[in-house]
Amino acid sequence: MLACVVRLAASARARAGATRHAHRLLAAGAAAGALTTAGGIAGSLAVREHVVHERSDLTSLGGLLATGVGVSGVLLLAGLLALPGAAPSVRGALRYLLDGFVIAAAVWFVCWVAVTEPTRLLGDSTPLWCEPVLVPAAIAALTLGVAVIIVIRAPRPRGPIVWVGAGVTLATVAGIGVAGGVCKGQPLFADLSAVVLSAAFGVVAFAARRTDRPSAPRVPEGDDSPAVDDELSRRGSAYAFLPMAAMAASAIYHLGRGGTFDVVGIVSGILEGFALVGRQFVALHDVRAYAERLRDREAHFRELAHTDPLTGLANRRGLLSALEEEQAAGARAVLLALDLDGFKNVNDMRGHDVGDAVLVEVGQRLRMNLRPGDVAARLGGDEFAVLMWARPEEAKRAAARLLGVLGGPYEQASGTVFLSVSIGLASCESVPDVTTLLRNADIALRWAKSHGKNRVELYDVAYDVKLRRRTELEHELRGAIDRDELHLQYQPVVVLPDVRPVGAEALLRWQHPRLGKVGPDEFIPLAEECGMINRLGAWVLHQACHQLSRWLAEGHDVWVSVNVSPRELHASGYVDQVKDALRAHHVPAQRLVLEVTEHAVSTDVEELIRRLRDLRETGVRIALDDFGAGYSSLGQLRRLPVDILKIDHSLVVRQMVRVVVELGHQFGLEVIAEGIGEQEQMAMVVEAGCKLGQGYLSGWPVPAEHFEARLESATSPARVVPVPQQETDRHQNAGPTPRRAHNVRAVDSSREMRQA
Structure with a gap:
């Protein structure tokens, strides 16, 4: 023991x-x-x-x-x-x-x-x-x-x-x-x-x-x-x-x-x-204490379920709960939907840690600039919302104030971050349910972002109508090629001053059996957003090459230009796609002109130059469209491998057109003046020494058979828009000399293929 x-x-x-x-x-x-x-x-x-x-x-x-x-x-x-x-x-x-x-x-x-x-x-x-x-x-x-x-x-x-x-x-x-x-x-x-x-x-x-x-x-x-x-x-x-x-x-x-x-x-x-x-x-x-703990935990978990863990604001569920309470009480309120403009770049360039820190500060600024009783929420990502107990006019003034508060610089350890915000407002008045209110605020937000960002938009029924049409157009556009609803029209490029056609620009048109004519300014940006632009561009390229091959086989000395979207241009297989189209339709490469917009120069210039050089090595010619309306500078123009300079119609004024024409000739480029719609403009262009022009004065976009009839009725022999002898010899001897190029968008000379 x-x-x-x-x-x-x-x-x-x-x-x-x-x-x-x-x-x-x-x-x-x-x-x-x-x-x-x-x-x-x-x-x-x-x-x-x-x-x-x-x-x-x-x-x-x-x-x-x-x-x-x-x-x-x-x-x-x-x-x-x-x-x-x-x-x-x-x-x-x-x-x-x-x-x-x-x-x-x-x-x-x-x-x-x-x-x-x-x-x-x-x-x-x-x-x-x-x-x-x-x-x-x-x-x-x-x-x-x-x-x-x-x-x-x-x-x-x-x-x-x-x-x-x-x-x-x-x-x-x-x-x-x-x-x-x-x-x-x-x-x-x-x-x-x-x-x-x-x-x-x-x-x-x-x-x-x-x-x-x-x-x-x-x-x-x-x-x-x-x-x-x-x-x-x-x-x-x-x-x-x-x-x-x-x-x-x-x-x-x-x-x-x-x-x-x-x-x-x-x-x-x-x-x-x-x-x-x-x-x-x-x-x-013990049971009472246990029940009390359960109630406390339930309240804690309910709070967690209605709170965003990053910013401490209400989350979507918390906002919906507040909206339902407001609807039950019959109070008058306005819902603000907020979205940070360019926040994805912060995450991509600075990292998600910096992005999270910015979101936390956004939540703090919202909390500090709202009145008692207003509910601020983070819906996810960079989307926020505010339920404000105010009339629409008062809420709109408060939203304008929030533009300045949230648009201020965000000081971070890695540097200052600058952002803007777009805000959409929707009033609870005459709204049947919470779902409709959220939808209205989101529609107003999308309208604000699509019209310049960093602005406040109050919901309007017209926005809803336009959104419904946009949704319907997107749905119908996906089957437009298969239903044979698309066709090309050709706008002449003429020699000045006798307006003899020597080339044509292929323009895409959509005739819907129920919606009627849908303008390119409406469906081209939509195709850019929904990812249809590559398929449309391929269809336009083959249709244009097919029609060009017929005209050349009939003895017409003509060339055709096709507009190229930046998405197409930066696709890895676009150069091979152009080669296949030329080979399939037996079209000489120098007869095809690919037009890129000056606006495309705002993207990656070095990548654009590489892409355009690859295209020029196939023998096609490159035209810089809408010069003077975009972002290109004199230094960039010297580097871009282009053959033709198309002057934007805004520069077809005295002195300006002369300067641009002389500039193009100094760089060895052919110059085409766009948007000639009056005799006075025609006279200025001719006086400036520009040999080629395009506009409604010299011809509207017409179907292929109408353009062909005009070619046949020409009294003098047509000549190709300058395919200089040295260019022809260069392609025949397979000795390409590097030239510069430019990024492209879905656009024609009337800005039909522009991005949204």
């Missing part, structure tokens, strides 16, 4: 925290039990040697041993509850004691029935029942009850805890045997109990060393962690019903045999009742 005490003490020194405290209590309990056992053995020897034989002396000695058993039992029980994994918390340990007391009172009552009249299962000659063992017997019963509760509720794996509980219970019961044997003058029984007590301490010492890694952590008092809720959910009620059933059966049996209740039996029943009532009170308190 001394070895067990030493082992427990050494185990306590080797551990820390709660585990050390538990092992110290177990070691102290084992030490008290060892002293009690030693006293019991000494008392047993005294009884055998008849040193002590008086009943009063035996009772006093038994009482002393019972005290030692009681102290040992209390320390062992405390150590058992303090072991990691035995009880979830200090409050949980108190619950375990109360639950164990319910079982202990029942065990005590059943034992009382067993040893009293008329049952007296132990008989009159060998009972160990005496007054000094009442306290240790109660402690033993409580230890048994607590051990049972721990076995029921301890998380798995609970084998070591179960063994410690069994050892502690056996030790307290054996201690009662030692004290009772000495008290009743039964040395043999006391000696056997001492042996059992030593074995019980050995079990405790062995099992306690294996409880270092609990399956569930102990939690501090009042902790709302999931471990506490899990412990509460594992509680059952069988531990209360079974002891009550045992007490009831014992009482009925006792009364049936003619027995009566003395003070011990009555007190046991009263204590059992109070224990059950107290336990139910504690359980009710």
Whole structure:
């Protein structure tokens, strides 16, 4: 037994925290039990040697041993509850004691029935029942009850805890045997109990060393962690019903045999009742606390579900909830839909960390510049919304103020970020539901972004009509080629001043059976956005080459130009596509002119130059369209590999046209004046030395057969728009000289193939 005490003490020194405290209590309990056992053995020897034989002396000695058993039992029980994994918390340990007391009172009552009249299962000659063992017997019963509760509720794996509980219970019961044997003058029984007590301490010492890694952590008092809720959910009620059933059966049996209740039996029943009532009170308190925690968590999760985690603003669900409340209350409000212009570039160039920091600052600026009651929300990405309790006019003024607030610089560690914002407004007045309100605000936002950005637009029914038409056009455009609804018209390029046609620009037209004529200014930008422009461009290229091959086969000396979109030009297979078209329709490469807009120079100039050089190496000629209306500079013009310069109609004024024509001739380019619609313009162009012109004065875009008729009716031989001899020789000798080029858009000379 001394070895067990030493082992427990050494185990306590080797551990820390709660585990050390538990092992110290177990070691102290084992030490008290060892002293009690030693006293019991000494008392047993005294009884055998008849040193002590008086009943009063035996009772006093038994009482002393019972005290030692009681102290040992209390320390062992405390150590058992303090072991990691035995009880979830200090409050949980108190619950375990109360639950164990319910079982202990029942065990005590059943034992009382067993040893009293008329049952007296132990008989009159060998009972160990005496007054000094009442306290240790109660402690033993409580230890048994607590051990049972721990076995029921301890998380798995609970084998070591179960063994410690069994050892502690056996030790307290054996201690009662030692004290009772000495008290009743039964040395043999006391000696056997001492042996059992030593074995019980050995079990405790062995099992306690294996409880270092609990399956569930102990939690501090009042902790709302999931471990506490899990412990509460594992509680059952069988531990209360079974002891009550045992007490009831014992009482009925006792009364049936003619027995009566003395003070011990009555007190046991009263204590059992109070224990059950107290336990139910504690359980009710636990359930209420658990329900309160659930309500708090529900409110917390509801807040999380309605809050954007990055900015702290409301999210889409939170905005919808606010809108539904507003609709239920019948209040007047305006919804602002906001979108940051150019935010994708921030993420791409600065990184998502900088982008997130900018979004956080946007949320802060919104929060600081709204009135109390207004709801700001982040809908996702760089899209925000504000529910403002105001009239449309007042909300529009507030939105204009937000343009300045959100358009200010954003100072970041990597540098200053500049953004603008587009805002769409929709009023709740005469709106049937929340979905329509959101849709109206989004339509107004899209209108603001498509008309220059960094502006405020209030929803108008006309926007909805235009959006519906745009959606319908996009749907119909996808099948326009297959339904044979597209065709080409050709606008003449003429020699000045006799307006003899020498070339033509192929212009795409769409005739829908239900929608009628759809202008290129409407469907070309749409094709750019929806990804149809490459397919349309390929169709136009093949149709133009096919018609050109027919005209050349009929003996007409003519060339055709085709407009090229920037998306087409930057496609990896566009050069091969041009080669295939020329080869399929047997068209000489120098008869095909590819027109790129000056606006395309605003994109990647170096990439544009590489693409245009690749195209010129095929033999086709490149025309820079709308020169003077875009972004090209003199330095860029020197680098671009182009053959023809088409002057924008805005430059067809005195002096300006002369400067541009001379500039083009200095660079070795042929010059075509566009947009000639009046005789005065014609005279200025001719006076400036421009040999080629294009415009409504010299010919409208017409179908192929009409243009062919004009070619046939020409009185003088047509000549090709300057395909200089050196250019022809160059292509024939396969010795291309590098020239410059320019990026393209879906556009014709009337800006038909422009991007949105």
